[in-house]
Amino acid sequence: MSHNLLSGKKGIIFGALDESSIAWKVAEKAHEEGASIMLTNAPVALRMGKIKDLGEKTGAQIIPADATS
Numbered sequence: 001m002s003h004n005l006l007s008g009k010k011g012i013i014f015g016a017l018d019e020s021s022i023a024w025k026v027a028e029k030a031h032e033e034g035a036s037i038m039l040t041n042a043p044v045a046l047r048m049g050k051i052k053d054l055g056e057k058t059g060a061q062i063i064p065a066d067a068t069s
Contacts, residue, residue: 007034
């Protein structure tokens with residue numbers, strides 16, 4: 001049940017890889033509560049995971065980002 005607690009808010013969610021990751025669940029809940037989100041992960045993780053599915057589900061832009069360099 002949504003209460004639109006995050007309506008009008010924007011956020012970046014790092015590390016969503018697949019349905020079992022915490023970041024994935026956070027992204028789903030933030031979207032359900034009305035937030036506009038952007039997803040990011042390392043380029044190799046983008047190829048291995050299912051983040052594109054989450055991006056389509058939530059309408060989020062996906063940006064590759066490698067924080068190690």
